Amino acid sequence: MGYDPANPMVDRITDIGPPHFEQFFPPVIKNNYGKWLYHEITQPGVLMHKSETGDECWTVRIGAARLVSIEYIREICEIADKHCEGSVRWTTRNNVEFMVDAKDKVKPLMDDLASRSNKFPVGGTGAGMTSIVHTQGWVHCHTPATDASGVVKAVMDELFDYFTSHTMPAQVRVALACCLNMCGAVHASDVAILGIHRKPPMVDHDAIAGLCELPLAIASCPLGAVSPTKATNSKGVEVKSVKVKNERCMFCGNCYTMCPAMPLSDPDGDGIAILVGGKVSNRISYPKFSKLVIPFLPNTPPRWPETVAAVKNIIDTYAKDARKYERIGDWAERIGWEKFFEKTGIPFTIHCIDDYRLAYDTWRTTTQFKFTSHIK
Amino acid sequence: MAKRDTPLLDELEKGPWPSFVTDLKRQAEKKPECWDILGQLELSYHDRITHWKHGGIVGVFGYGGGIVGRYSDLPKEFPGVAHFHTIRVNQPSSKFYNTAKLRALCDLWEKHGSGMTNFHGSTGDLILLGTTTDHLEPLFYELTHELHQDLGGSGSNLRSPACCIGKARCEWSCFDTQAACHGLTMHYQDELHRPAFPYKFKFKFSGCPNDCVAALARSDFAVIGTWKDDIRIDQAAVQSYIKGEFPSNGGAHSGRDWGPFDIQKEVIGLCPTECMWMEGDELKIDTSECTRCMHCINVMPRALRPGVETGATVNVGAKAPILEGAQFATLTIPFIKVDPESEFEELIEQIEKIWDWWMEIGKNRERVGETIQRVGLPTFMKIMELEPIPQMVREPRSNPYIFWQEDEVPGGFERDVREFRKKHAQ
Amino acid sequence: MALSTEDLKLAIIEKATKSPKPQLYIKDFYKCDPDSKPRVIKNVANELVREGELMFWSSGSTTMYARPDRIKNEETREDAEEHKDD
Numbered sequence: 001m002g003y004d005p006a007n008p009m010v011d012r013i014t015d016i017g018p019p020h021f022e023q024f025f026p027p028v029i030k031n032n033y034g035k036w037l038y039h040e041i042t043q044p045g046v047l048m049h050k051s052e053t054g055d056e057c058w059t060v061r062i063g064a065a066r067l068v069s070i071e072y073i074r075e076i077c078e079i080a081d082k083h084c085e086g087s088v089r090w091t092t093r094n095n096v097e098f099m100v101d102a103k104d105k106v107k108p109l110m111d112d113l114a115s116r117s118n119k120f121p122v123g124g125t126g127a128g129m130t131s132i133v134h135t136q137g138w139v140h141c142h143t144p145a146t147d148a149s150g151v152v153k154a155v156m157d158e159l160f161d162y163f164t165s166h167t168m169p170a171q172v173r174v175a176l177a178c179c180l181n182m183c184g185a186v187h188a189s190d191v192a193i194l195g196i197h198r199k200p201p202m203v204d205h206d207a208i209a210g211l212c213e214l215p216l217a218i219a220s221c222p223l224g225a226v227s228p229t230k231a232t233n234s235k236g237v238e239v240k241s242v243k244v245k246n247e248r249c250m251f252c253g254n255c256y257t258m259c260p261a262m263p264l265s266d267p268d269g270d271g272i273a274i275l276v277g278g279k280v281s282n283r284i285s286y287p288k289f290s291k292l293v294i295p296f297l298p299n300t301p302p303r304w305p306e307t308v309a310a311v312k313n314i315i316d317t318y319a320k321d322a323r324k325y326e327r328i329g330d331w332a333e334r335i336g337w338e339k340f341f342e343k344t345g346i347p348f349t350i351h352c353i354d355d356y357r358l359a360y361d362t363w364r365t366t367t368q369f370k371f372t373s374h375i376k
Numbered sequence: 377m378a379k380r381d382t383p384l385l386d387e388l389e390k391g392p393w394p395s396f397v398t399d400l401k402r403q404a405e406k407k408p409e410c411w412d413i414l415g416q417l418e419l420s421y422h423d424r425i426t427h428w429k430h431g432g433i434v435g436v437f438g439y440g441g442g443i444v445g446r447y448s449d450l451p452k453e454f455p456g457v458a459h460f461h462t463i464r465v466n467q468p469s470s471k472f473y474n475t476a477k478l479r480a481l482c483d484l485w486e487k488h489g490s491g492m493t494n495f496h497g498s499t500g501d502l503i504l505l506g507t508t509t510d511h512l513e514p515l516f517y518e519l520t521h522e523l524h525q526d527l528g529g530s531g532s533n534l535r536s537p538a539c540c541i542g543k544a545r546c547e548w549s550c551f552d553t554q555a556a557c558h559g560l561t562m563h564y565q566d567e568l569h570r571p572a573f574p575y576k577f578k579f580k581f582s583g584c585p586n587d588c589v590a591a592l593a594r595s596d597f598a599v600i601g602t603w604k605d606d607i608r609i610d611q612a613a614v615q616s617y618i619k620g621e622f623p624s625n626g627g628a629h630s631g632r633d634w635g636p637f638d639i640q641k642e643v644i645g646l647c648p649t650e651c652m653w654m655e656g657d658e659l660k661i662d663t664s665e666c667t668r669c670m671h672c673i674n675v676m677p678r679a680l681r682p683g684v685e686t687g688a689t690v691n692v693g694a695k696a697p698i699l700e701g702a703q704f705a706t707l708t709i710p711f712i713k714v715d716p717e718s719e720f721e722e723l724i725e726q727i728e729k730i731w732d733w734w735m736e737i738g739k740n741r742e743r744v745g746e747t748i749q750r751v752g753l754p755t756f757m758k759i760m761e762l763e764p765i766p767q768m769v770r771e772p773r774s775n776p777y778i779f780w781q782e783d784e785v786p787g788g789f790e791r792d793v794r795e796f797r798k799k800h801a802q
Numbered sequence: 803m804a805l806s807t808e809d810l811k812l813a814i815i816e817k818a819t820k821s822p823k824p825q826l827y828i829k830d831f832y833k834c835d836p837d838s839k840p841r842v843i844k845n846v847a848n849e850l851v852r853e854g855e856l857m858f859w860s861s862g863s864t865t866m867y868a869r870p871d872r873i874k875n876e877e878t879r880e881d882a883e884e885h886k887d888d
């Protein structure tokens with residue numbers, strides 16, 4: 001029995017949900033569920049969790065590209081079978097965790113990982129950097145303003161030492177989304193790399209009738225920038241179409257999703273904005289949103305040197321200047337954003353000042369400020 | 377499909393971080409369509425623009441979510457990726473796998489797709505990248521019959537819920553995040569597979585306020601573990617930290633010399649509520665002042681642990697900036713029991729109050745956080761049948777523009793202007 | 803009084819057939835019977851999907867319903883383009 005295309009509804013199974021998690025636990029996890037006492041990161045990438053039963057779970061964390069092949073997964077399986085009784089897990093930030101139940105099993109596992117060229121870098125713990133969470137980019141999405149996997153690879157290559165060490169004041173979480181829909185929400189990251197479009201959509205009057213439902217295209221624009229119009233197509237025929245009020249456009253690409261006759265991507269219009277200082281943890285200070293400090297960097301594949309340098313500069317400056325336990329946002333707030341711009345040398349531009357909704361929240365309404373080089 | 381030259385992408389084979397390009401090339405040996413992924417991506421690197429088109433109506437029969445249509449805009453040049461749809465497979469809670477399951481998934485994807493995946497997508501699903509429409513039904517059949525797995529959510533549905541590792545390997549988890557995530561995913565299969573809502577809706581479960589799954593930033597319904605009673609203190613271990621026998625923050629700062637551990641400066645001085653002090657050799661915490669920010673526990677994991685009267689805080693309505701601006705989830709229920717025994721009925725009751733209301737008054741493509749903003753938190757609280765408490769706000773309002781209701785004012789709104797005039801000449 | 807399931811089905815099909823937009827949000831169907839709860843309408847719309855009277859259309863982030871014959875399909879659209887004679 002298998003799938004029968006003539007009778008697709010025969011024996012159809014639906015709504016069974018994901019498999020129950022417990023069947024995948026290695027014994028040390030199953031036996032100590034809810035009994036953990038404390039943990040220690042014994043070296044970058046290696047965690048030891050101690051249970052009240054006396055058991056220890058040793059975890060080796062490795063960084064991974066989020067875009068991976070089944071050949072790669074099969075290699076993970078081979079390692080997990082050899083060292084971890086056939087169990088393995090992924091973290092929320094696309095790292096892979098191999099778990100063993102005794103300290104002396106860690107070294108053979110690490111040796112094995114190290115023997116497989118650079119495929120399985122150990123790290124991503126403590127006051128360091130972990131894998132960059134990201135979206136699809138040019139590998140798989142229709143609205144990206146930049147690539148995702150390639151930018152991430154270039155940034156991680158440059159910041160690799162922070163991945164394999166614990167030298168920063170606190171953890172640094174970097175995230176990338178390739179358009180401002182942010183299907184991977186990057187808005188609360190220490191450093192957010194965000195693809196942005198800067199040209200409004202074009203309207204293809206030749207194709208629009210065949211490709212789109214005009215009411216849906218009009219309704220798709222969150223800012224009401226798309227309205228109905230009569231236009232002349234390239235054959236000189238008058239057709240029902242739409243027009244875009246450019247000054248209202250926020251370059252989100254929603255219209256293009258609903259109407260393929262309204263493309264907006266552009267090699268020179270598109271690029272990257274950098275936001276910093278967000279976090280989700282409730283530790284010490286409240287969770288914070290990331291703030292826009294660099295409005296635009298060009299798309300320069302294959303290695304995006306401007307973006308890599310900008311991220312490295314922010315993280316290096318922070319690592320040198322911040323106090324122990326201080327996240328990037330806490331640091332910037334303590335020294336003041338004017339000092340953040342001065343210390344990082346990032347030019348402050350008019351685009352860093354909010355003029356969208358609720359903008360007033362971010363304007364300064366006190367006489368307290370610092371005299372930095374910005375005041376001439 | 378022929379091998380492609382990829383001089384630009386080849387630059388991404390250099391450097392210490394694992395290369396997705398190398399991985400794609402390796403997969404291309406078995407799955408030649410991967411050469412077309414590489415070829416089209418190389419062209420994007422050259423042109424600095426995407427070459428994918430959106431396609432809206434692929435799916436498996438009867439499900440409104442789980443598959444996202446994708447087409448190349450150069451199908452003749454890159455026939456291997458002309459149709460290249462994405463499949464979301466609902467991940468097991470906290471993403472443990474055994475190798476038998478992983479291998480079965482790999483075999484399934486070798487048979488029905490490109491061999492490329494995302495482990496995992498942003499919401500948490502396991503994502504299979506790239507297949508054609510004719511493979512969708514057979515793949516779904518085998519996924520459900522042989523692997524006993526199901527698709528995840530996309531569109532205006534409940535999205536696949538996600539959770540932190542919780543009690544499986546974290547000493548701080550204040551409730552069973554995995555059981556809650558799995559239990560509610562199973563309970564709401566219909567909402568996950570068939571569109572029911574004005575827009576997407578996400579549940580996320582973090583075991584403590586460290587919030588490792590970013591529930592507060594990313595979910596419409598965020599359940600975050602917390603506790604009511606005293607932080608458990610092992611005074612002997614506190615002394616060991618003071619003497620420098622245990623590394624601070626579980627060894628997180630081991631790469632740099634920050635000087636000897638200073639409990640006054642690093643713990644007591646950084647406590648946001650200033651509710652800790654030393655009395656002789658004893659560390660004291662005024663529980664009634666503590667806001668459970670986790671800092672002291674993070675710094676001294678061998679000495680401090682969350683209390684034992686545990687449960688969760690529910691915050692509602694987080695979202696990314698599009699459209700009204702980013703929102704974190706707003707505190708709605710300060711403390712709720714999360715009990716697998718009762719099959720999470722306390723949570724379910726709250727969830728359904730939100731849904732029944734939001735399905736009715738939420739606008740198309742409006743996240744629940746935006747609906748709450750539009751109608752105001754007081755209105756939302758009435759829907760949720762909640763008493764107003766100061767915990768729901770950072771500070772009281774600073775404007776006096778209250779929408780008084782008629783029944784709040786003695787005598788109501790109707791008055792007789794002639795009576796008024798008897799005492800007040802025109 | 804709320805419509806019976808059968809009447810509600812007919813009303814939904816009529817709406818999906820006659821509406822100027824071929825794709826409709828679930829909320830557009832609420833107007834078919836203001837007395838039925840949103841969940842009832844959702845369940846009936848989903849039953850119509852099972853019966854083949856409606857189908858889902860998804861942008862990835864939002865899902866809509868449509869009559870199968872009113873939908874522009876990427877795959878049929880491509881075929882159509884290839885058969886165009888101009």
Ligand code: SF4
Pocket residue numbers: 135136137141142143144145177178179180181182183184
């Ligand atoms: S962030 Fe935007 S462009 Fe990138 S994958 Fe998501 S929707 Fe597509």
Ligand code: SF4
Pocket residue numbers: 200201220221222223224225226244248249250251252253254255256264
């Ligand atoms: S890009 Fe966004 S804001 Fe601009 S016209 Fe399209 S939908 Fe409207």
Ligand code: SF4
Pocket residue numbers: 540541542546547548549550582583584585586587588589
């Ligand atoms: S959220 Fe808290 S309980 Fe969950 S894994 Fe993170 S630290 Fe542990």
Ligand code: SF4
Pocket residue numbers: 284646647648649650651652661665666667668669670671672673
């Ligand atoms: S959890 Fe936070 S608020 Fe509570 S005592 Fe510790 S540092 Fe202070």
